[in-house]
Each structure stands twice: as C-alpha cells, then as structure tokens.
Amino acid sequence: MQTLTQSAQVELRSSGDMCPHMPKDRCVPADIAKWFINRADREAGDDMTHLKLQKLIYFAQAWHLANTGDALFQEDMQAWTHGPVVPSVWHAYKQFQWDSIPTGDDPDVDHRVAQYLELIYKNYGKYSAKELERITHRDDPWIETRGDIPLEAACSNPIGKRLMRDFYAARIGKSWQ
Numbered sequence: 001m002q003t004l005t006q007s008a009q010v011e012l013r014s015s016g017d018m019c020p021h022m023p024k025d026r027c028v029p030a031d032i033a034k035w036f037i038n039r040a041d042r043e044a045g046d047d048m049t050h051l052k053l054q055k056l057i058y059f060a061q062a063w064h065l066a067n068t069g070d071a072l073f074q075e076d077m078q079a080w081t082h083g084p085v086v087p088s089v090w091h092a093y094k095q096f097q098w099d100s101i102p103t104g105d106d107p108d109v110d111h112r113v114a115q116y117l118e119l120i121y122k123n124y125g126k127y128s129a130k131e132l133e134r135i136t137h138r139d140d141p142w143i144e145t146r147g148d149i150p151l152e153a154a155c156s157n158p159i160g161k162r163l164m165r166d167f168y169a170a171r172i173g174k175s176w177q
Contacts (some may be wrong), residue, residue, distance in 0.1 A: 027073045032057055034107035035117050047100035050093050055132035058084035060120045064169035069165055069176050076158035083136040084159055087130035140167045161162040
C-alpha cells in the first residue's frame, strides 16, 4: 500500500507560502472540484471519478488547514463510507456514479489557489481513487469522526476542521495548539 512520501510531506509543508488566506467562502468546493476535474490529463490516461475528486478536495482542505490554520472553504466534509465527502459536490456530480466526470467550464479560482491545488494534484493525483480512499481510512480525522459506526453504515458526521488541521499539521511538524 502506498503512502505519502516524506519528501511530499516536506513539499506540502513548504506550500504554506503559497497557501492563500482567502476571505470566508472565497473558495467554494464547486470551483475546487471543477479545477481538479479539468486538471486530469486525459490524454495520458488519467480520469477523474467522483471518488477520486472527493479525496483530492479533502487533501486540499486538510493541507491548507495544516499550513495556514485556515479553511480553504467553509462547507463541512462528512465521514462517508468511502471516505471524506463534500455533500454539495456529491450532489453536483452524483449522476456520474463510478464513471469518469467529463471536463467542463473553467472554475473561478484565484491563481494562488490554482498553484496550491496543482501541488495537491502533483502529490495525490497519481494515486487511484481506491488508494486515496485507503489513505483517508487510515487517518485519524475520518476514523475519529466515524467512531464506532460500521463501515457499511451511512454517516453524515462532519469531520472537524480543527481535527483535520491538528492531524496534518503534526505530520509536518507544526502545532496550532
């Protein structure tokens, strides 16, 4: 099973300089989703399934929280069976189920946000959707949020931003305590 390499964690730690401090709700999950969908290199065989998209959005939020202490977007993610999910993004793309989501309109994303998302994609886009799911299932924010809820059971518990921030910050030697 693959894990995020130490060098990738260092690179994500250094991303703090490019992590934008945006006004509340400046970044919305829908635009972040569009950015990742359009970023997939389909000519090279990459695709963007709903499962993979949700995990990329999760890691973008988690590492932004770890580096800046601030959320990239305000909507809560939930600890669903297959990992963290942004409900509004799930509703927007649910019709694609397990199929690849086609590219669409360009998102309204600040250039600093785009640079940051590119770094997330560079470090996580190479993994399959199922591998990203396994990674999130090993990490405390998803585990603690689900608690004793069986894997096959529905769960809409929000994953706490503070929990995400502290867990990923610890992985890069930061503390927001």
